[in-house]
Amino acid sequence: MLLAKQVAVFPASDVATGQPIAARYARTSGRYLHKRSYSRQSAVPVYAVASNQASRERPVVLTSQDNEGEDCKVFIAPDGSVQEVMCCDYGFRSGFGRLYQGGDGEIPKNFFALGADNFRKEFKQLRRSFRFNEYKEIREQNPPTNPVARVVSSANKQIVRGLATLDHKLEDIGVLPPIKQAPLPEEITDNDGNLATDCADVREKLRMLRLENEPVWEREKRRAAAPEHAKAPFLVQVAYITLCWVLDFAYNKRPIQRFWFLEVVARMPYFSYISMLHLYESLGWWRAGAELRRIHFAEEWNELHHLMIMESLGGDQYWIDRFAAQHAAVFYYWVIIGFFAFSPQLAYVFSELVEGHAVDTYEEFVEENGELLKTLPPPLVALEYYKNGDLYLFDELQTTGTDPKRRPACNTLYDVFCNIAGDEREHVKTMRACRTYEIVSDIANRKLTRTEKADAVSPIPQSNGAGNGAQEIKQMDTSQLE
Numbered sequence: 001m002l003l004a005k006q007v008a009v010f011p012a013s014d015v016a017t018g019q020p021i022a023a024r025y026a027r028t029s030g031r032y033l034h035k036r037s038y039s040r041q042s043a044v045p046v047y048a049v050a051s052n053q054a055s056r057e058r059p060v061v062l063t064s065q066d067n068e069g070e071d072c073k074v075f076i077a078p079d080g081s082v083q084e085v086m087c088c089d090y091g092f093r094s095g096f097g098r099l100y101q102g103g104d105g106e107i108p109k110n111f112f113a114l115g116a117d118n119f120r121k122e123f124k125q126l127r128r129s130f131r132f133n134e135y136k137e138i139r140e141q142n143p144p145t146n147p148v149a150r151v152v153s154s155a156n157k158q159i160v161r162g163l164a165t166l167d168h169k170l171e172d173i174g175v176l177p178p179i180k181q182a183p184l185p186e187e188i189t190d191n192d193g194n195l196a197t198d199c200a201d202v203r204e205k206l207r208m209l210r211l212e213n214e215p216v217w218e219r220e221k222r223r224a225a226a227p228e229h230a231k232a233p234f235l236v237q238v239a240y241i242t243l244c245w246v247l248d249f250a251y252n253k254r255p256i257q258r259f260w261f262l263e264v265v266a267r268m269p270y271f272s273y274i275s276m277l278h279l280y281e282s283l284g285w286w287r288a289g290a291e292l293r294r295i296h297f298a299e300e301w302n303e304l305h306h307l308m309i310m311e312s313l314g315g316d317q318y319w320i321d322r323f324a325a326q327h328a329a330v331f332y333y334w335v336i337i338g339f340f341a342f343s344p345q346l347a348y349v350f351s352e353l354v355e356g357h358a359v360d361t362y363e364e365f366v367e368e369n370g371e372l373l374k375t376l377p378p379p380l381v382a383l384e385y386y387k388n389g390d391l392y393l394f395d396e397l398q399t400t401g402t403d404p405k406r407r408p409a410c411n412t413l414y415d416v417f418c419n420i421a422g423d424e425r426e427h428v429k430t431m432r433a434c435r436t437y438e439i440v441s442d443i444a445n446r447k448l449t450r451t452e453k454a455d456a457v458s459p460i461p462q463s464n465g466a467g468n469g470a471q472e473i474k475q476m477d478t479s480q481l482e
């Protein structure tokens with residue numbers, strides 16, 4: 001790709017408001033710029049490396065330096081609109097090994113090397129979790145509210161204290177290496193190594209976000225009373241209620257971590273469906289599900305972005321949350337494989353329930369925290385997904401809608417959560433269509449719409465003779481075969 005050096009100047013006040021200033025900066029076409037200022041001035045010079053021509057057709061990542069500053073990013077959509085991006089990514093995996101970040105697109109090591117790497121990394125985090133007692137922070141956010149929770153909390157305290165003592169002793173006799181607090185990632189620190197002021201402000205606001213269990217259940221009851229609501233068999237109910245109970249118990253008053261856990265588990269069914277459809281194709285039993293595979297991949301891709309949004313907001317910071325979510329994910333993957341093997345409808349009912357629960361939870365969260373969410377900019381990953389100009393996969397997941405497709409705003413964190421709730425509503429509709437087999441006609445309609453669009457763009461030429469162009473092409477193909 002041809003790269004050319006460009007210089008753009010962004011007034012700090014405009015960047016801070018996040019208002020579109022597209023007309024003035026459309027020349028700096030590309031995807032995002034960094035803006036980190038250590039001494040605030042009226043204008044922030046940004047030296048960007050950009051693609052001139054190619055960026056109008058597809059997004060381009062700009063690298064940048066500035067003289068002043070802090071590492072806030074500015075996203076420039078392919079249409080030239082400019083959007084302030086949340087300055088700090090708080091995720092455990094931030095900065096590496098994620099889509100749109102370092103390591104994106106790499107080929108993995110072999111299974112054993114990767115497993116060993118992960119074990120080393122997580123073992124260190126496990127030690128840190130009880131040596132520096134992150135469970136205390138969790139308890140403070142989600143204090144026990146009933147006798148069972150108090151017993152669990154008390155046992156948890158004793159276990160953490162015991163493990164911390166044991167770890168100290170093993171360190172003293174040289175069995176384990178010394179351990180320190182994890183340093184803050186460079187991208188969220190100032191020159192002195194402290195948490196940057198703007199990051200601290202955003203973190204403080206994120207801590208103020210609230211979600212209560214009861215209103216979510218009220219929504220669930222209203223949804224369950226609707227005539228189109230899925231009547232789940234006993235086994236599916238057990239799997240679903242267990243998941244909801246874990247969310248309510250372990251993630252009460254911890255909404256971002258709750259959403260992160262939910263997103264880790266919620267995309268597992270799509271992995272399971274794709275795995276089973278692959279299996280049937282590999283065995284030569286069934287190939288009619290290829291369109292379905294594409295839809296499930298688009299849904300999984302959508303859930304992946306929800307997951308990364310929650311990571312960027314700090315949802316995966318605690319070791320215990322990662323441990324619980326990843327193990328639950330593996331468990332649910334195999335449960336859904338089992339459901340799908342015996343009855344695809346069972347599997348789709350489960351997904352419909354989980355997706356419905358996600359709708360209730362996100363809608364309640366948006367209603368409860370609307371004003372606060374409107375004061376925060378969107379994370380970069382949200383803009384990469386909703387505003388990157390290539391919405392093919394985003395459109396693919398909307399199976400039951402009609403044209404024109406959704407083109408949601410993404411100016412604040414409020415928009416981001418509204419968009420996620422909207423996506424979850426689409427998942428419910430698709431899962432219901434799969435359960436009732438209406439997806440077959442939905443897929444047929446999509447194909448029809450595609451064909452009509454293609455015809456509108458490049459109509460089949462009419463022949464000079466009696467037949468039409470399509471017939472001529474058909475005849476020509478047949479004659480070639482002969």
Ligand SMILES: [Fe+2]
Nearest residue numbers: 263266303306
């Ligand atoms: Fe989701």
Ligand SMILES: [Fe+2]
Nearest residue numbers: 266355424427
């Ligand atoms: Fe979903």
